[in-house]
Amino acid sequence: MKILVPIKRVPDPQTNISVKADGTGIVTDNVKFVINPFCEIALEEALRIKEQQGGAEVVLVSIGQKVTQEQLRTGLAMGADRAILVLSDDELDAATTAALLAKLVDQEKPELVLAGKQAIDDDANQTGQILAAMLDWPQATFASKVEFSGDKKDVTVTREVDGGLETVAFTLPGVITTDLRLNEPRYASLPGIMKARKKELKEIPLAELGVDPKPRVKTHKLSPPPKRAAGRKVETVQELVNLLHTEAKLI
Amino acid sequence: MAKVLVYIEHAHGKLLKSSLVAVSAGLAASKKNGGDVAALVLGAGVDAIASEVAGYGVKQVLSVDDARLKDYVADVYAKAVAVVAKAQGATTVVAAATAQGKDFLPRAAQLLDAGMASDVTAFNEDGTITRPTYAGNVLATVTVEAPVSVVSVRTTAYEPAQKAGAAAGVEKVALPPEVTSKMRFVSFAETKSDRPALGDASIVVSGGRGLKSGENFTTYLEPLVDVLGAAMGASRAAVDAGFVPNDLQVGQTGKVVAPQLYIAVGISGAIQHLAGMKDSKVIVAVNKDPDAPIYSVADYGLVADLFKAVPEMTDEVQKLKAS
Numbered sequence: 418m419k420i421l422v423p424i425k426r427v428p429d430p431q432t433n434i435s436v437k438a439d440g441t442g443i444v445t446d447n448v449k450f451v452i453n454p455f456c457e458i459a460l461e462e463a464l465r466i467k468e469q470q471g472g473a474e475v476v477l478v479s480i481g482q483k484v485t486q487e488q489l490r491t492g493l494a495m496g497a498d499r500a501i502l503v504l505s506d507d508e509l510d511a512a513t514t515a516a517l518l519a520k521l522v523d524q525e526k527p528e529l530v531l532a533g534k535q536a537i538d539d540d541a542n543q544t545g546q547i548l549a550a551m552l553d554w555p556q557a558t559f560a561s562k563v564e565f566s567g568d569k570k571d572v573t574v575t576r577e578v579d580g581g582l583e584t585v586a587f588t589l590p591g592v593i594t595t596d597l598r599l600n601e602p603r604y605a606s607l608p609g610i611m612k613a614r615k616k617e618l619k620e621i622p623l624a625e626l627g628v629d630p631k632p633r634v635k636t637h638k639l640s641p642p643p644k645r646a647a648g649r650k651v652e653t654v655q656e657l658v659n660l661l662h663t664e665a666k667l668i
Numbered sequence: 669m670a671k672v673l674v675y676i677e678h679a680h681g682k683l684l685k686s687s688l689v690a691v692s693a694g695l696a697a698s699k700k701n702g703g704d705v706a707a708l709v710l711g712a713g714v715d716a717i718a719s720e721v722a723g724y725g726v727k728q729v730l731s732v733d734d735a736r737l738k739d740y741v742a743d744v745y746a747k748a749v750a751v752v753a754k755a756q757g758a759t760t761v762v763a764a765a766t767a768q769g770k771d772f773l774p775r776a777a778q779l780l781d782a783g784m785a786s787d788v789t790a791f792n793e794d795g796t797i798t799r800p801t802y803a804g805n806v807l808a809t810v811t812v813e814a815p816v817s818v819v820s821v822r823t824t825a826y827e828p829a830q831k832a833g834a835a836a837g838v839e840k841v842a843l844p845p846e847v848t849s850k851m852r853f854v855s856f857a858e859t860k861s862d863r864p865a866l867g868d869a870s871i872v873v874s875g876g877r878g879l880k881s882g883e884n885f886t887t888y889l890e891p892l893v894d895v896l897g898a899a900m901g902a903s904r905a906a907v908d909a910g911f912v913p914n915d916l917q918v919g920q921t922g923k924v925v926a927p928q929l930y931i932a933v934g935i936s937g938a939i940q941h942l943a944g945m946k947d948s949k950v951i952v953a954v955n956k957d958p959d960a961p962i963y964s965v966a967d968y969g970l971v972a973d974l975f976k977a978v979p980e981m982t983d984e985v986q987k988l989k990a991s
Binding site for chain 2: 428430431432433434436443454455510511512515537538539540541542543544546547549550551553554555556557558559573576577578579580581582583584585586587588591597598631632633634635636637638639640641642645646648649650651652653654655657658660661662665667668
């Protein structure tokens, strides 16, 4: 089985995000960048599938600036087999990203695309679904459990939905996107890091894939959310419960 | 003519409140951009839902009643929405950003060659759309640069639509034979809990590392949660320490919630946690550290030992409810 795992370079979720004064982007000085946490879970799942099934190949893909090599090397150190970086200086919307991934699916012919459910920067939660639509493949988003049939042709996915867990099944190829509970990603080991240096990391200029990077959704401005008005300290539990009852009228 | 199509989600034969939020958003979109609002109901045996939603201020209800829509699966639902949107000449398609909306809507958007804005919180006067990014730490102002806009609406962004005037007519729409699925619905296991779900609870009580153990969540926090009829949440620190399961996590990598009342107990207020709850209407923090960052977003802060304060709070609320 060949598994394609798209990953995105995003600011560390522990970082304090602030918007540039002119609203054109976020301040990136001294910001550490990491693999998007949901993408990391997707990679971990792909590695586990490979370990369970033997013979699977895990191909990482990212789209971004050259510096995205860092995250791809980390993914290779975790155990991915090789990596592809589509070079682009522009922020791309989900539809463009999906179109580029669809081109790579045509080239690589994976049985499975395993992606994060959303990137924690733009929070769109669209790319996997759009990709599935473009390919006319079945999809299972928000996966918390992934199980293959004995012949590896079918997959059953448990999904985290409102109010419970839903299970869907389909015959491969398909797209699965991961939720938090699917697994706990591993750390790259020292031998893994050594090995990663020798693994293939292929760079493709965006223009070579023949996708028009014209966005369908255009971001005009970023701004900080309105600040909450300063609250007040209360001295006792009685006072607190009283205020919630009489002032906030919530209890 | 421009038309706004609002997807109506329902479960167990009931119209969801989030669908009425979507109706409100659809009405707001039509006010800005023009066009009538039509509600779209999909399923098998959905006459009751269709006539119910007809009373909420929409111009028309479109109902697709078909055995292929009995169980929700993303590919068929996306196709059905796209088929109807095309036939109706809809220029805007709206659904609530629930698990289901998030699942099929981007797929439907692609079938319509539309641009999609996710988790939208406002349709602005100037025709732009506001949506939170970076888990609410940044607001993005966007426009859709495609003939058709698809929008998922954050379920806390608008008040649910109210019953209004005469009921709209219900029109049945047939699903073409080529709408088929490559997916199979297997089962749905409802989470067995008497507590409301984190995502739609009006009160959320969350515990952090200050609780010190999973047993303390049960002993101290749960009685308060239950007396308030609240949902229980937790900080990532509490989840990472193994006190409670991951599905309770509120934060940037967990669930983003915006209840009427959020009570943070023993939570210091790491950035990634604040990102998940700071849109709550009223925030209460109980922490023994007076300098904890959680107080920067709290409307009411109580500096106290939670092991004393929380049982006391449970008692006080109980007294209040009994009186």
